[in-house]
Every structure is written in C-alpha cells, then in structure tokens.
Amino acid sequence: MATKTDNNRAWLFVIPVVALVAFNALVPLMTVVNYSVQETFGDNLFFWHGLGWFEDILRSERAHAALGRQMLFTAIILVIEVPLGVAIALAMPRKGPWVSVCLVLMALPLLIPWNVVGAMWNILALPDIGLLGHTINAMGIDYNFTQQPIAAWFTMVLMDVWHWTSLVVLLAYAGLISIPDAYYQAAKIDGARGWAVFRHIQLPKMNRVLTIAILLRFMDSFMVYTEPFVLTGGGPGNSTTLLSIDLVKMAVGQFDLGRGGAMSLIYFLITLLVSWIFYTLMTRNESQ
Amino acid sequence: MSAELKAVVKRVGAETHIYETSVALADKGFNVLLGPTGAGKTTLIKLLAGLEKATSGQIWIKGRDVTHVNTQRRNISLVHQFFVNYPNMSVYENIASPLRVAGLRRQDRDRRVREAAELLKLTPMLNRRPSELSGGQQQRTALARAIVKEADLVLLDEPLANLDYKLREELRDELPKLFAGRGATVVYATSEPTEALLLGGHTATMQDGRVTHFGPTAEIYRAPADLATAEVFSDPPINTAPVTKTGTRMTLDGGVGWTVSGPIADVPDGTYTVGVRPHFITPRANGEGLVRLSGKVLITELSGSDSVAHFRVGRHVWVSQSRGIYQYRVGEMHDFLMDADRCLYFDAKGMLVG
Amino acid sequence: MARIGLSKLSHSYVPDPAAPADWAIKEMDIEWSDGGAYALLGPSGCGKTTLLNIISGLVTPSRGSVLFNGVDVTRLPPEQRNIAQVFQFPVTYDTMSVYANLAFPLRNRGIPDTQVQARVREIADMLELTDQLGRRASGLAADEKQKISMGRGLVRQDVNAMMFDEPLTVIDPHLKWTLRSKLKELHQRVGVTMIYVTHDQTEALTFADQVVVMQDGEVVQIGTPVDLFERPAHTFVGHFIGSPGMNVLPCEIRSGGAFFAGRHIPVDAGIGVPKPGARVELGVRPEFTRFADDGVPVTVIRVADAGRHRIVETRAGDTRINLLVPETAEVPTGDACLAFDPAHTRVYMDGWVSEAA
Secondary structure, three states: OOOOOOOHHOOOHHHHHHHHHHHHHHHHHHHHHHHEEEEEOOOEEEOOOOOOHHHHHOOOOOHHHHHHHHHHHHHHHHHHEEEEEHHHHHHOOOOOOOOHHHHHHHHHHHHHOOOHHHHHHHHHHHOOOHHHHHHHHHOOOOOOOOHHHHHHHHHHHHHHHHHHHHHHHHHHHHHHOOOHHHHHHHHHOOOHHHHHHHHHHHHHHHHHHHHHHHHHHHHHHHHHHHHHHHHHHHOOOOOOOHHHHHHHHHHHHHOOHHHHHHHHHHHHHHHHHHHHHHHHHHHHHOOO | OEEEEEEEEEEEOOOOEEEEEEEEEOOOOOEEEEEEOOOHHHHHHHHHHHHOOOOOOEEEEEOOOOOOOOOHOOEEEEEEEOOOOOOOOHHHHHHHHHHHHHHOOOHHHHHHHHHHHHHOOOHHHHOOHHHOHHHHHHHHHHHHHHHHHOOEEEEEEOOOOOOOOHHHHHHHHHHHHHOOOOOOEEEEOOOOOHHHHHHHOOEEEEEEOEEEEEEEEHHHHHOEEEHHHHHHHHOOEEEEEEEEOOOOEEEEEEEEEEEOOOOHHHOOEEEEEEEOOHHHHEEOOOOOOEEEEEEEEEEEEEEOEEEEEEEEOOOOEEEEEOOOOOOOOOOOOOEOOOOOOOOOOEEEEEEEEE | OOOEEEEEOOOOOOOOOOOOOHHHEEEEEEEEOOOOOOEEEOOOOOOOOHHHHHOOOOOOOEEEEEEOOOOOOOOOHHOOOOEEEEOOOOOOOOOEEEEHHHHHHHOOOOOOOOHHHHHHHHHHHOOOHHHHHHOHHHHHHHHHHHHHHHHHHHHHOOOOEEEEEOOOOOOOOHHHHHHHHHHHHHHHHHEEEEEEEEHHHHHHHOOOEEEEEEEEOOEEEEHHHHHHHHHHOHHHHHOOOOOOOOOEEEEEOOOOEEEEEOEOOOOOOOOOOOOOOOOOOEEEOHHHHEEOOOEEEEEEEEEOOOOOEEEEEEOOOOEEEEEEEEOOOOOOOOEOOOOHHHHEEEEEEEEEOOOOO
16 A cells, blocks of 8 residues: 655655756757757758748658558557567466576567667578578578568568567566466356456456556557668668658758758657557556 | 644545544543544544645644654554564564664663563564564564554554454454553554454544544443444444334334333434344343334344344344344244333434433 | 265375374365355464365365265366355456356356346346446445355356355455345355355354364364354364353362362363373353352453443453453452353363263
8 A cells, every 4th residue: 555645855856857857858859849940051050940841741751651661560560569478478387497487588688789689680681691581591482681671571570579579578477477366266167268268367457567568569669760770771772761760861861950850749749649549548448 | 632633624636535523532542443444544544643644624642733744753653454564674673673763772672672572472483574473473563563662642553454353352352451551542443343342442433534423432332422423333233213202102113112211201202213232132031121023034143152133024124132142043033122221312313312 | 066075184285294283184074965054264374275275176185085975076176076166355357247247157158148147137136236237347346246256156056065265354344244144145045055264253153054163274173153152172162262262271170070279160061081191171151150259269350341241351360261241230340259150161171172981
C-alpha cells in the first residue's frame, strides 16, 4: 500500500532533474520550432517563412512515402514481435535453474549498442561472406540486400526482431510469473485446456505489461534510425528510407533546416498522437 | 488531553472519506475505532499519524497542534494489519531500530529491546530474521518496535486481522496488559465488536466516514446512541423490527406484544424500531419478561461454544444466540424466548429513545 | 458424488523423512461418507492444506492411498478426479461475464448450450447472482467473486467433492457471516461431499457435520461439534475450540483420585494409571467453572466484559483459570474460590484424555 506524504521540501530535490530535462529537451525543441518557421541560405541569415514549410511537407510525396514506409515497418514489427515475444515467454520455464539462463540469454541482445547491431547484421547478411547471406544463397534463393528492396526489408525486420523481441519476452514473462498458482489450479479443475488457459487467464493477467510492451515497441520502432541506417543507409534506392532516415538526409545532408524542422515537429506530433491513441484504447479496455 | 480531532474533514476529490469529526480521545488507554471495512478507520489513523492531511480541521496531540507537523516529528508509532518489519534485520535490530534513530546509548537500547522482547515472548527469536518467524511472531516483533519507542500515541490498524483465530485471541488478551501503565494513548482499529468489548477502554463506532458514538466501551455497547451504532456494535447482527407503541404496550407486526415500563413507557405512542441483541433471544428460559417468538428455523451456526439460529416469523427473520451447543433441526418450527426488558427502542430518525 | 477414504496416508516434503517432525502429514486413516460436510480445522502449519491438496490431487502423498468410492485415485491428476476447489483468494476469469464464468466448466466439457443455460441459471439463483449474470467478473467485490468460484464447482453435476481452502479469508467480517450461512444452505440443497479447510472454529463448526482437528500433521480428534465442545479428546482440542479455550491445570493422581493444589477434584469418568513421567492434567472449560463458597482458592486478576457475558481471569498459584460469568452476575474481587462441574472435568495424560483402565 502506498502512502503519499505532502511535503513541499521534496520539490527541492526534483529541481535539478527538472532543470536538466528542460535544458535537454525543451531548449532543442524550441530551436527546432524556431527553424521550422524560417528560411536560411547559410551565413546565419534567417528569414521568416511562416507555416510554409509545414505546407510543403504535408504536400510532399517524398515525405508521404517515407512516412508510409515508417508505418509499414512499425506494423510489421508489432505483428511479429508481440506474439513471438509472448510465445517465447510462455515457453520459458517458471522455476528451476534454467530460469536465470533463459533470462540472461534474452537480455543479451538488449545490451548491444544500436550501431553495433546494424554493423553486425550488415556483415552477417552480406551475400558473399556473411553467414546469413551466404546460407540463403546456398539454399538456392537469390538474396542480396544491397540490391533487392524485398531482401533489404527482410533483413531490416529480421534484425529488429532479433534485437527487440527480448524486451517483449521479458515484460510478458514478468506478467506471467505474477499469476498465482491458484488460477492454473482452478483452470485445471474447471477442465480448461491450453488455449482457454491462455485466453482467459494468462492473456488478461498480462494485459498491463503487454500494454507497456506494445507502447514501447511502437515508439521505438516508429523512431528507429541507427540500425536500419547502418544496415542499408536507406537503400537500395529509397526503399528502406524511413521517415527518420529521410529527416536526417534532409536536415543534415541537404542542410534544409526549415523543412527539416517542420518535418521533425510533424513527426513528433504523429508519434505523440498515435501513442496516445494506443494508450487510451488499451487502458479503456482495462477500466471497463 | 492526549489526542484530539477538532472538526476534521477529509475529502479526496469529490468523495468525502471523513465527515466533520470532533473526538477527544481518552488519555492513556485504549481507544477502539470500531466499524466495517470502508467506514473510515484507516483514514482516521492515517490522519492521526500524519500520513494524510486533513482537508480542514485540526489535529492535536499532547496539547500541541500537529495538523501541519510531519509524521516523523509526531512521536507516534504505527502497527499495520500486514506484518511490516525490516526483512534484512534480525528481530533484535528490528526492535532496536526506532531507538537507534532516537540516538539512544547502546546499553539503554539493549535493556529496552530485551525488556520488550521478554514482554512479547520474543527472547528466543532475537537473532532470527522476520522471514523465519510465524505470522504471530512477526506481528509481535512489529508490536515490540511500537512499544520500545515509548511514543505518545500508538496507532494499531487492525493488527490482529491477519492472524489465526487462536493467536488473535492470545494477543488480544495480552495487548491491554502490554500497554497498561505505559502512559501511551492507544488507538486500535478493528471491525470485530467482540475485540472492542474485550479490549475495553473507550470506543468510537464508525460508519460511512462518521463517528456515530464515542464513549466508554461497555456504555456504548449497552446504550448505543443510535441504530447505526447498535448495528456496528453487534456480532451477530442485532435484530431490528418495526414495533407499534400504544400506551405501555409494544406490538410487533403479526401481533406478538409485551408491556414496557420505565422511561420508554413515557415516549409518545407511534411506530418505533426495536433492537434486540441475538443473545437476548434464546431457546431456553432464563429470566423475567420473556416474549415467545415461534418460527421456522432457517439456518443454524455453531461457534466453539455458542449456537446461533436464524428463524422466520411471518416475513421477518430473527437471529438467536445461546451458550453451549444447541442442535436445531433446520426447517422445523421452534419456540424462542425474547427478553423484552433488554430491548432497545429507536425513533424514526434512528435515535435511541429507551 | 463420492465417498472419500484416506488409507494409511502420510506425506513428507523432505526426501528421506526420519524424525517425526519431517512428516507434514502423519499416518492417518479417514473415511468420509458420500454427501457429508466435513471440516479440517487447525492452526497454520498443521498440515490441513497439504491434506486438502492430497485429496484434490495437487500433491501426491509419500505413502498410503486416496480412495474415491473405493477406487484408488492416488496417482490421478486433479482434472481426472472430478473435484471442484474454492481457493483462499477468489479466482475468476476477469474478461468474462459472470454468466460465462459459471458456464466455463460446462462448456469445457462440451455440454450442450441449452443445458448449460438451465444449469447456470439454477445455480446463479441459488447463489443470488442472477442480477449480476451479465456483468463482467472483474468489477465485482471479493464476496461476489468468491460466490462465482463456488458456483463454478456447483454447476457441474459430475463433481465427486467440493473443496474449500479457507474461502472466507479475504471476505469482510460482516459479509463472512452471510457467506458462511449461504454455504451451509448450499450443502443442504445440493448434497455434494464438501471438505472445508479453515483455522476458524466458527466456520468449521457451523459448516461441518464432522470436524477433523489437526495439530502438527496429526489428527487429534474427529467428531461432531458437540463432541469437540463437550468431550475434547486432547487438551489441544479443548484449547483450540471454544473462546476462551479449556483451562488446563497440572494435577496429581493419588489413590485413584485427581488432585489440584492439594484438593481433590471430582471428575467425569474413571482415571487410568499414568505412565511414569507422564504429564497429568485436568481439563475443564470456562463454561463449566464457577465461583463457589468452597473450592479451589484463586485470586481474581482481571474481568473482561464480552457483552453478553464476562470473562474472568483468575490465578491459582501459577496456573491461570478462566471462567465465564453471566452479564449481570456479581464478580468477587481479590480472593475467591472456584468449583468445577464434575461432569465436564476430565483427566488428560500427555495431552490425551484418560479413560479408566
């Protein structure tokens, strides 16, 4: 049972964090807002451009395509990782010495830096020397992710699944082990079998952690940059140029600060909006 | 005066958890908060502890306004329904912890810890961890910690609720002795009327965020201010039924009646609610002024040494409680005798009239 | 429905039990008839839950066997024993409606919908859940959830026995009362063998026709509520049942009579010959102890007002003796004398009631 104390002095301890967050997040965000309404031609010269950039982006086919790819990526990731993660969590032992072994194995991918993951998979998937690429080709399938859009997507998705399914597994597992034995015993006694136990006991009891898992996976995959960039650099062509990659290309590559700023803000708002929709949908279920 | 609530109100959002309450607790003794779950007992304890702030009103402890004083500075101790001890400390260290915080010297600390341990029969377990103790021993450890602190105000929030029946009986028996002569004011929340009675001292009956009656326990039990108090303070639940008064004659629906005397005879004629505690309705005769109630036995219950029967007379269900094991046949008609001299009468507003 | 037998049953959680303390259940033989209401009563750690789990099949006993209608089911898993169990904490399927919860065990067994509907309505009516049938189970209070747990057992017509593992633990005290009565009533209506585990004497005595009192893995007495109150077979039963429990006084046997504090105490039955070194005690309940002009001298220590009667604590030397006096009777202060009802005073040797040799 949590008890709250009203103690105003507690705020003193929070001030440094608040200041840091403000400095870290708010200041750059304001800079972005500032860029998004101006035009620059270098030399630190800025001209007022109003909402022009926003209009531009909203009408730009390039941005639409990048956003579409980003959404497709996220959808694929969620559809694969959530059920897979739950399935692995269900298959994991609940007791005994293997529990810690499994947990460590699951946690490993999460400990690898993102750019290393990208580089790893890049090498792994190379059709000539990479273990994965070579094996697939040896099986008689023509596979070259640097030239075939489908192969590039396949590799990109596989990499993300390898890297992040563990997160879903760990969260789902935490939800599973918190279910009291009495529920399983009652289900046995009621004559419920595998699927019914999952559907009526395990899934409802995992509801809360799965909400968090889906939300985290949504946000991360929707904003993913490092791994696909290191893997494919957005290619072949623009086939794997996600919104995040496109944004960097535009803002840093082409030094198009105004357009980049406007796109960043739109990107941010979409993420916020979709997260919020997800969250309310999932928590509404619970409170009913 | 040791502890006092002055016009305290507690609201959370739109909900009122405690309606305006003013109670001056009895100094240096047991003050029982008695009421069903959700009556506001825990809220009141948290207000006294300073774990929650009153929306309005004042809280005084030992002649000092502590409304805005932190829990840490109120010199109180609190024992929860759940066994709360430091899991990584031995029983000895657990009991010593408040003394260490207070900065007592080692020898004094040791003496007081051992005294408290002796009192609570924990001496053989001093070196164990809480996890190695039974529930009763864990709660004894928590109580010992509350005792060594020598706080002005000891708050016990249903401390026995999670213990086995017999352990509860044993500790309930010891508690008044533990605190006797210590000069601490004890506030004890419980939902069990028997517990309140056996602890003695004073009782505040609570219902729906209100203190319905406060006073010496036995007095409240025998002359509850209103129907709500009588209902809270009765286990099994008190029998209530509408009764019509004409002169000195009381008549129940269905025609059973009796004659009353004393102050109740002087109240105006009309309809009242009669309250009869189950143990004044028994299958055997024991006393004067008995009224016969004949009904069909619906359910019987036995506790170790009591028998309870629910029986139906007309549309009304009555409950009888008698000493000893008395076996009824469910479904059969049975005669019960009600001691009319011990009936309580409440008016339309639920206030006791006699 | 079934007759349940435990034959030479014992259980230990340690691999090679040697000392008596290693046995969670000490060897026992019990025969329960079909349709009876039984309770397993004892303090926590006495082995009652282990025994319940052995019967339901969640635990396999180390030795001996469990028989349903004479058939050995010791090695059968719970789902093949056709038992229903209600746990300490209410188990409901939160995403389902109350109706679906009650129908769940029947649907799992492939029973046609029309039958399911009739049966669920019947049981819901019995449990007073009819109004809630359309609601989701997750929003209900603990007592209603516990009723659903019971209901899921009651709907099944193939149930051999229903087991209750301290089912009222999380129920509010003032609701315990109604649920307790409800359970009793249900048993009378459905007539299924029911076994109820509890540490609460009221729950056990109210519910059961026969109560099995356990201590340290051992059955100390099996009897009706009257037996347990009037003829405790062991001082533990006397202590555990009744509130306050039975007074236990150290005593001496001289020339066939019992003596306490140098005074001869008349007792109910004959007295056996104590084994050398045996602990010999007198047991008499507070209900059968009264103040008298002549008798055992005691000092009155404390009077507790329990409302309908008073509990008086007295001491004779180091021995505590409680007695109950009516609400209105006078209680002496200081020194007094006590007398015991001979018909309810017994001699116990090493805890067990002594019979004439």
